[in-house]
Amino acid sequence: MQLQDKFHLTYCTNIHPGQDWKSTFESIKQHVPGIKSKVSKEQPFGLGLRLSNKASEELEMGNNMSEFKQWLDTNHLYVFTMNGFPYGNFHDERVKDMVHAPDWTTNGRLEYTKRMFRQLSELLPEGMNGGISTSPITYRYWHKTDSAIKNAFETGAKNMLEVAFQLHNIEKSTGKYLHLDIEPEPDGLLENSEEVLEFYADFLVPIGVTYFKQELGVDANKAEAIIKKYITVCYDVCHFSLAYEEPIDTFTKFKANDIKVGKIQVSAALKILFNGKNDEKIWEQLSQFNEPTYLHQVTEIIDGKVKTYSDLPLVLEGERNHKELRAHYHVPIFLEKYGELFSTQDHILKTMQYLKLDPISEHLEIETYTWDVLPVALKQDLSVSIIREIEWFKSHM
DSSP states (O other): OEETTTEEEEEBGGGSOOSSHHHHHHHHHHHHHHHHHHHOSSSOEEEEEEOOHHHHHHHTSTTHHHHHHHHHHHTTEEEEEEEOSOOSOOSSSOOGGGGGOSOTTSHHHHHHHHHHHHHHHHHSOTTOOEEEEEOSSSBGGGOOSHHHHHHHHHHHHHHHHHHHHHHHHHHHHHOOOEEEEEOOOTTBSOOSHHHHHHHIIIIIHHHHHHHHHHHHOOOHHHHHHHHHHHEEEEEEHHHHHHTTOOHHHHHHHHHHTTOOEEEEEEOEEEEEEOOSSSHHHHHHHHHTTOOSSSOOOEEEEETTEEEEESSHHHHHTSOOOOSEEEEEEEEOTTOSEETTEEEOHHHHHHHHHHHHHOOOOSEEEEOOOOGGGSOGGGOOOHHHHHHHHHHHHHHHO
8 A cells, every 4th residue: 555655555475374376375365355455445555475486486387477467456456565585485384594595695596586576577567666675695604704705795796786687677678667675684694784885885886887887888887876776775674673773874874875775674673671670570571482483683782782692592591691682573563562571663663753754765564474473472363463563554654
């Protein structure tokens, strides 16, 4: 749906299980029309579509694409953004660090992303821009040496630039503007705004200038403009709150370096504040969020720097001398507090305030994908929960 004639607001369908196209489509048909009837009755409703690699392959088979487009039209739905981060299954089995696999050093990730952009170009309505969010190159701890990390940056940049070339050609032939939205997160090769700036300055731009000079015969300034037009950032509010970055600081930094924000994923992390009085109860409640499916990195500030623990069990089993922790656990965005625990909902509110002054991205996607693994007290009917999140966002925006 559109807000204020500026923004497209949706939720990410990675909430719904779907390893192949049949199960993906069935889950969308089960939930989306009912959600639309509650939150966007009078106007079309946009989808944040998540496809696994298998579902994406199968979407191109037989009449699947034409049937999907017809169903979208019949139900007054449209697709403007896609989630291309998780390649494989995202529910009912251990995901953890394999959410990055295959990473941007591989042909598998490249072909998956290029295929989805072909599909998005077909699904996207005229007059809109479209984007696909993706992994921040790779999982940091898969690369053990400085040279291996440098190689990951270089190979990842080259593969992303091939996508940028594809998007340039798509716009030239169809008039549709599409962008690849890199999504930093803890323990990704890109975790925060400074690392994003360094990736552009040290790898994307210098490699891309040479690449586009050769492919398009353009000068360095034009090549840099092409790179920054088609390769943008997905600002996941939860992830940047884990980096202890204030939204206004991050957005100001990106603007100063001509880096666009292709999508804002509206999400909240767990925030744990210790006071020395009821710490045992705090630890007990935090342990309820320890589950085996997803990575739940935990961060804290020590001597002015962010320290990251690669998963929640490391903190639960370690020394208990912390003042504040933040955990990569997407909790419902309408929750400011849960028992003795807090959320980083304040970062969502600050992001909203910034958007009212400077609409840096048209794409707003609520992404609470953890409903299946939340503590029992937070579980409700899935559609009811999604509707509550959307209505909360609308009322504050």
